Amino acid sequence: MADTGIIAIGSYNDNDADALDEIGAVRVPSLADALALPEAERATVKAIAYKSGASIDGEVLDAFPALGLLSNFGVGYDAIDVAAATARDVAVTNTPDVLNDDVADLAVGMLLMQMRRMRQADAHVRSGMWAEGQPFPLNRKMSGARVGILGLGRIGFEIANRLAAFKMDVHYWSRSSKETPAWTWHDSPSALAEAVDLLVVAVVGGPETENIVSKEVLDALGADGVLVNISRGSTVDEAALLDALEGGRLAGAALDVFENEPKIDPRFAALEEVVLQPHQGSATHTTRAAMGCLQRANIEAFLKGDTLLTRVN
Amino acid sequence: MADTGIIAIGSYNDNDADALDEIGAVRVPSLADALALPEAERATVKAIAYKSGASIDGEVLDAFPALGLLSNFGVGYDAIDVAAATARDVAVTNTPDVLNDDVADLAVGMLLMQMRRMRQADAHVRSGMWAEGQPFPLNRKMSGARVGILGLGRIGFEIANRLAAFKMDVHYWSRSSKETPAWTWHDSPSALAEAVDLLVVAVVGGPETENIVSKEVLDALGADGVLVNISRGSTVDEAALLDALEGGRLAGAALDVFENEPKIDPRFAALEEVVLQPHQGSATHTTRAAMGCLQRANIEAFLKGDTLLTRVN
Structure with a gap:
């Protein structure tokens, strides 16, 4: 596991993948892949860059006991049980407005x-x-x-x-x-x-x-x-x-x-x-770049202990 | 020839065709068909309801010596030589704004x-x-x-x-x-x-x-x-x-x-x-009905000797 404690879950485009690599994120294609990581690696995860519609409930969150931030790519976070995150002191952020x-x-x-x-x-x-x-x-x-x-x-x-x-x-x-x-x-x-x-x-x-x-x-x-x-x-x-x-x-x-x-x-x-249409509401180069930027900015703020930009809980 | 002196040239939808029939227009599918009418019939034409992209120049106008109004269906009248119409004292109207x-x-x-x-x-x-x-x-x-x-x-x-x-x-x-x-x-x-x-x-x-x-x-x-x-x-x-x-x-x-x-x-x-797109800028039921209405209103005004609604010359 990268010692940054960041994993990026989901399918990112090349620009976002490069930017996530730069901040030291370990990238895995799906939530299932993340859950399949060895327990010792999961225990080091502090922040997740999330881009998936797969449900994250309390049980999933418990697989990442050191997690402090779930940074969602997208304005909608209905796949995430926010109450369960709040109960575990996990901050959830999204990417509003830019889209x-x-x-x-x-x-x-x-x-x-x-x-x-x-x-x-x-x-x-x-x-x-x-x-x-x-x-x-x-x-x-x-x-x-x-x-x-x-x-x-x-x-x-x-x-x-x-x-x-x-x-x-x-x-x-x-x-x-x-x-x-x-x-x-x-x-x-x-x-x-x-x-x-x-x-x-x-x-x-x-x-x-x-x-x-x-x-x-x-x-x-x-x-x-x-x-x-x-x-x-x-x-x-x-x-x-x-x-x-x-x-x-x-x-x-x-x-x-x-x-x-x-x-x-x-x-x-x-x-x-x-x-x-293939769920392409926000699917322009400009906007997806802005969404990726905001997702990472929340992670960087979290790691520095700064106020999160777009927290939802 | 109908004694109203109106001919309607072009392809009209059912509603417009019915309305043109009601005001006593003789309908012909194309300008060529209109020009093929016997000279004696052409000589009685006072008003033309026009819906075609075929060019109307001075020579065409001369084929209708009693013509006083050319009422175009559409805002664009580039198929019509307006100067030639003006020179022959033929009023030209179009259907602006409604589309x-x-x-x-x-x-x-x-x-x-x-x-x-x-x-x-x-x-x-x-x-x-x-x-x-x-x-x-x-x-x-x-x-x-x-x-x-x-x-x-x-x-x-x-x-x-x-x-x-x-x-x-x-x-x-x-x-x-x-x-x-x-x-x-x-x-x-x-x-x-x-x-x-x-x-x-x-x-x-x-x-x-x-x-x-x-x-x-x-x-x-x-x-x-x-x-x-x-x-x-x-x-x-x-x-x-x-x-x-x-x-x-x-x-x-x-x-x-x-x-x-x-x-x-x-x-x-x-x-x-x-x-x-198949030249369908104005092609909605509502607007085409309004255009047909305005085309006929110009003809009716002309026949009554009233001011034309949307004269272009």
Whole structure:
């Protein structure tokens, strides 16, 4: 084990791997590999750079008895049992804010791509059908539509600000109403879905929001409704979503996150009116570099005894 | 010939066709069909509802000696020789404004789709490659980038307003500087292209803007540059564009309009880093209905002797 006491778990790109090597991190591809290290090595681990969706509970934490910091790559840390970490005096950090713009950009792009059927339109041109004189069908106007943001946190705000520039009528749900421009708060996810045609899910993951987009919410969204999810696959009742899409009780969806990703339900690939993205909300060079930087900055602060930059517990 | 003196030239959807029938228009599929009508019938034509890209010059106008109105479906009327119409006392109207939002929406969607590689990402998921564990490559951040709007008319403004909400640094070229938010005017298309990474073409068509996006402008945009065109195919030197894309001297493009559309150059379909759309900027149900309505409202005003709603000459 490196005497720095740092291990990096997960699949890092070359730049991040180099930077982790520079701070003396031992890199292992998965949590299982980390747990398979000899007990004596695990006992020296003080800080973990984490980039994985594999669950970390109290039992996993107990395998690293000297651990003081779990530095997560990503804003969502629903894979980590934070209460268990706190109980063991393990600090948890994430990489918020630096990815808000990218995730919001993708959400808007997905909504436009779904409503204007841009994937199908590109295929229509690329296949030569347009050149043969076959017209492409009309689609739906986005500007001016009523949109709901489910979860008005930092990312939700970024999405709403962008959609407001499309002259959209912005509605939202969050646990309490917030100080916003002329946006309308609703007191439940169903009430929000009832009021809008387009619903963008931007809540945090975790047990509290599991299946918050229930069959009831999808029914309220209705046959003209479009669902966009850039949060976590766990927030949507996927069986109900697939049933609604296949049954024509929902017009379409644009999804960057899924249950069991990347091994997603094969029923999705058969659907025409959905946009499918490989959980790439924050996947730009610029933003991933910033996320890696922040992850390592938390580790360096921890090792120096400084205040952590983005602690969540 | 119907005694209303109206003919409708072009391919109209069912709603518009019904509405044209109601006002007593005789419908013919193409300009050639209209010109093939017997001379005596052509001589009764007072108003034409026009929806075609086929050129109307003085000789064509002379085939309809009683013509008083050419009511174009669409904001762009570069297929019509307006000077020749004016010389013959033929009023020309178009359908501005009602389509600005849709065209701007598509431009933003095309830019996001190109930069975040959303088409390729969708295919990556749909094909099962993601499920097999193959990661999708990182792509480019859009928010915060420097964008240039070539032509700050009504549609250019709508595009700029939307992109400003993505925290982009907005630059523009138009014949003179305009009153705008903190956007930067440049005195030539090349100077604009030099200053930005992303260039959105929103000028009007016609001889004055033919190949305004020249090889020089594309070179100034550079190897990291992305070109978006929602104006007219005629505004871009397409041979230079294809060469730059194939030679890696331009990062990508997103095109809704082409020379010789719909019979576009087959070289486009072989390019990975381009988004291809079938001239669908205004192609939503809502907007096309509004355009048809405005086209007919101009005809009705003309027949009643009222002021035309959206005259261009």
